[in-house]
Structure formats: C-alpha cells, structure tokens
Amino acid sequence: xxxxxxxxxxxxxxxxxxxxxxxxxxxxxxxxxxxxxxxxxxxxxxxxxxxxxxxxxxxxxxxxxxxxxxxxxxxxxxxxxxxxxxxxxxxxxxxxxxxxxxxxxxxxxxxxxxxxxxxxxxxxxxxxxxxxxxxxxxxxxxxxxxxxxxxxxxxxxxxxxxxxxxxxxxxxxxxxxxxxxxxxxxxxxxxxxxxxxxxxxxxxxxxxxxxxxxxxxxxxxxxxxxxxxxxxxxxxxxxxxxxxxxxxxxxxxxxxxxxxxxxxxxxxxxxxxxxxxxxxxxxxxxxxxxxxxxxxxxxxxxxxxxxxxxxxxxxxxxxxxxxxxxxxxxxxxxxxxxxxxxxxxxxxxxxxxxxxxxxxxxxxxxxxxxxxxxxxxxxxxxxxxxxxxxxxxxxxxxxxxxxxxxxxx
Numbered sequence: 013x014x015x016x017x018x019x020x021x022x023x024x025x026x027x028x029x030x031x032x033x034x035x036x037x038x039x040x041x042x043x044x045x046x047x048x049x050x051x052x053x054x055x056x057x058x059x060x061x062x063x064x065x066x067x068x069x070x071x072x073x074x075x076x077x078x079x080x081x082x083x084x085x086x087x088x089x090x091x092x093x094x095x096x097x098x099x100x101x102x103x104x105x106x107x108x109x110x111x112x113x114x115x116x117x118x119x120x121x122x123x124x125x126x127x128x129x130x131x132x133x134x135x136x137x138x139x140x141x142x143x144x145x146x147x148x149x150x151x152x153x154x155x156x157x158x159x160x161x162x163x164x165x166x167x168x169x170x171x172x173x174x175x176x177x178x179x180x181x182x183x184x185x186x187x188x189x190x191x192x193x194x195x196x197x198x199x200x201x202x203x204x205x206x207x208x209x210x211x212x213x214x215x216x217x218x219x220x221x222x223x224x225x226x227x228x229x230x231x232x233x234x235x236x237x238x239x240x241x242x243x244x245x246x247x248x249x250x251x252x253x254x255x256x257x258x259x260x261x262x263x264x265x266x267x268x269x270x271x272x273x274x275x276x277x278x279x280x281x282x283x284x285x286x287x288x289x290x291x292x293x294x295x296x297x298x299x300x301x302x303x304x305x306x307x308x309x310x311x312x313x314x315x316x317x318x319x320x321x322x323x324x325x326x327x328x329x330x331x332x333x334x335x336x337x338x339x340x341x342x343x344x345x346x347x348x349x350x351x352x353x354x355x356x357x358x359x360x361x362x363x364x365x366x367x368x369x370x371x372x373x374x375x376x377x378x379x380x381x382x383x384x385x386x387x388x389x390x391x392x393x394x395x396x397x398x399x400x401x402x403x404x405x406x407x408x409x410x411x412x413x414x415x416x417x418x419x420x421x
Contacts, residue, residue, distance in 0.1 A: 017382055017414075018390065024111045031104040035251075038097035039244050045094070046241045050288035052079055061085060082227045087219040095209050102201035105251075109194060113138070113187055118329075119379055120187055127182040137182065138191060145175060145195045146202050158235060168239070172196075172273055176266040185260035186253075186368065192269055193250030196243050203236035241284070245276030257368030258311040268307050275300045329378040337413035338378075344409060345371050345384060348400040385414035 052064025063081035067074065113121045117131030121138065129137075148171065157164045175195060179188035211229035218225040249272050253259050259268055282296040332338060351358040353371040369383075370376050377384065387394040388402060389410035395402055 027108045034100040038101045047287040083225045098201045098204040123184045173270045176269040180266040185265045189253040189260040196247040200240045207236045208233040242277050246273045261368040262311045264310040275303050332378040332381045335417040341413045344406045348402045
C-alpha cells in the first residue's frame with residue numbers, strides 16, 4: 013500500500029505538470045490574440061471585409077497579419093484552430109481536482125467544523141456547483157443583459173462574490189479558493205468549447221457553402237472572449253492560492269478572493285488599454301496596490317487560521333493513531349515539525365504555519381500521515397534544510413509506522 017501512496021503522488025505530479033504546460037499554452041495564446049486584436053490598425057489598402065492589420069517583428073522575421081471581422085471572401089486552404097489548449101487545460105485541471113481534492117476529500121475538501129458531511133456529499137456538491145455556475149453564467153450571457161457589457165460584468169462579479177462566500181461556508185478555505193478557480197476555468201473553457209468554436213464552425217460552413225456568414229456569430233464569440241480575457245489573471249492566482257494560507261485560511265477569505273478578481277480585472281484593463289493604443293492608465297496600478305494592501309490587512313483581522321481538526325477522525329486516521337509506533341512518531345513530529353506547523357509558530361519571523369498545516373495534536377498528525385511519510389520519511393523535503401536535525405533513524409520510524417499500517421499492521 014505504501015508503494016501505492018508513492019505512485020499516487022507521482023501521478024498527481026504528472027497531472028499537475030501537464031496542467032501547467034497546457035495552461036501556459038492556453039493563456040499565452042489568449043494574451044497574444046487579445047493584444048493582437050486590440051492593436052489592429054486601419055489601412056487604405058485593406059481588402060474588402062478586412063477589419064484591420066498589424067505588422068510585428070519576432071525571431072528575426074516580420075509578420076503581416078490581417079483580421080476579417082466576419083470572414084474572408086473565400087475559405088483559406090489551411091486554417092489553424094486554437095482550441096485544444098483550452099480543452100487540455102480543463103481536462104487536466106479536473107483530473108487534478110479529482111486526484112487531490114476528491115480522493116483526499118476528508119482532508120482537503122470537507123471540514124466538519126465548517127460543514128459536517130461525508131466526503132461523498134462534499135464531492136457531489138463540488139461537481140454540482142461547478143456545473144450550476146456555468147449554467148447560470150451562460151443564461152446571463154444569453155439574456156437581454158448581453159446588450160450592456162458593463163452591467164453584465166458587474167452582475168457576473170456579484171455572482172463570483174456570492175460563490176466565494178458560499179464555498180467558504182461549506183469547504184475548507186483551501187478548497188474554497190480552488191473551486192472558485194475551477195469555476196472560473198470552467199466558464200472560460202466552456203466559452204471556447206460551447207460558444208466560440210461552434211460559432212466559428214458555423215461561419216466556416218457558410219463560407220464553404222458559398223453563403224455570406226451572419227455577423228452575429230462573431231459578436232457572440234467576441235463577448236465570451238472578452239470575459240475570458242478579464243478572467244485569466246484571477247484564475248492564475250486562485251490556482252496557486254493553496255501555497256498561501258494567509259489568503260485562503262483566514263476569516264475574511266471570501267472577501268480576499270473577491271478583491272483578487274478586482275485586482276486581476278484592473279491589471280488587464282491597463283494592458284488592454286496599452287495594446288489598444290489608448291494611453292497608459294497608470295492609476296490601475298495604484299488601485300491594484302491599494303486593493304492588495306487591503307487584502308494583507310484583512311488576512312490579519314482577526315488572525316484566525318482555519319485548521320484541519322475534525323469533530324471525529326475518519327476511520328483511517330483512527331487506525332493511524334492506534335498503529336504501532338504512533339507514539340514515537342508523534343513525539344518526533346512534535347519535536348521536529350510543530351515549532352513551525354502550529355497555530356502560533358515558534359520560529360522567528362514566521363507568523364503562520366506553512367500552507368496552513370498544523371501538527372500539534374494526534375488528530376492533526378494522523379490526518380497528515382501520508383504527507384508526513386512522503387515529505388519527512390521517504391524524502392528529506394521536511395524539515396527544510398533539516399533545520400531541526402531530524403535523524404535518519406527518526407525518518408525510518410516514520411516510514412515503519414506508515415508502511416506498517418498501510419500493510420495492515
């Protein structure tokens with residue numbers, strides 16, 4: 013069973029790596045095309061139907077790019093579609109959600125101190141909320157509000173604020189932020205899969221059939237593409253937020269998440285304005301800095317970290333406590349790890365336990381058994397630089413304890 017834990021960890025690493033690679037490809041192409049679109053210029057020699065052109069230099073060569081707002085007069089022989097970057101990012105992201113948060117639901121997803129439900133109910137709630145959020149968003153985009161882009165954006169922000177509050181009332185803080193990121197990514201990818209690409213395929217089909225494409229399909233796709241543009245920076249923060257307990261594990265985490273969306277939108281507005289040659293709205297950086305200072309302040313008012321303590325330990329954790337060698341392992345962890353991994357770390361300059369992980373009680377140690385085994389037993393990742401001098405014998409005790417219970421000992 014301990015070999016399974018190691019392979020599972022490597023599997024999670026592989027999926028995470030794939031997710032990062034595909035996300036870079038998707039967001040990179042998104043940033044490029046938004047900048048290109050905003051930088052297009054009119055020219056007297058543009059062919060009929062062309063909206064604008066752009067000259068660019070890169071890699072020792074020059075590129076001459078033209079955009080047709082609806083479609084060119086004839087279908088090109090070769091057409092490159094940008095879609096798989098989006099699909100692969102979402103699929104790998106959902107796989108990672110399943111591997112980390114669903115498989116480890118009793119530790120990373122469900123917190124009995126917040127909402128005392130079984131992991132199964134927590135997982136169902138997770139899936140239903142992601143699907144439901146997309147359906148509500150899609151309905152809003154198809155409603156009469158689509159004619160007023162600003163009003164629609166404000167309403168969508170209010171929806172995200174509501175979701176931020178909702179998730180912090182049912183999941184761990186870490187899972188709440190991750191789910192906000194998952195919903196945002198789902199909206200973005202579903203926009204590509206269910207709206208942008210289908211509309212472009214309709215235009216291509218019309219061209220092949222000799223029909224004049226309807227301009228409405230391009231306008232609909234443009235609206236969704238604009239939403240995707242403004243959501244990219246917030247989703248990046250939310251996907252990386254599990255490294256920052258000051259963001260996800262404090263009392264006002266839902267307000268922090270909401271302000272993150274505002275910061276991301278504000279920064280994108282700056283770059284969009286620059287790319288469109290509409291000046292440099294430097295006030296956006298000042299506003300982002302102010303919002304960031306507010307976030308830092310909110311994370312300490314009051315200074316309350318959300319722990320992973322359970323009203324009742326899961327069965328596996330109970331077995332960990334009862335297993336041979338637990339008392340020795342508990343002493344090792346308390347002596348070598350808890351000076352940092354506590355509600356009030358003793359290490360100078362450290363105000364919060366790393367990643368919000370506390371190892372002060374039997375319950376906390378038992379719930380983190382697999383991580384302790386992988387981080388301090390099978391590897392020397394913890395303590396960092398072995399700063400508390402954990403001996404090889406102590407690491408072997410951790411390995412023997414975990415592998416003993418994994419083998420049914």
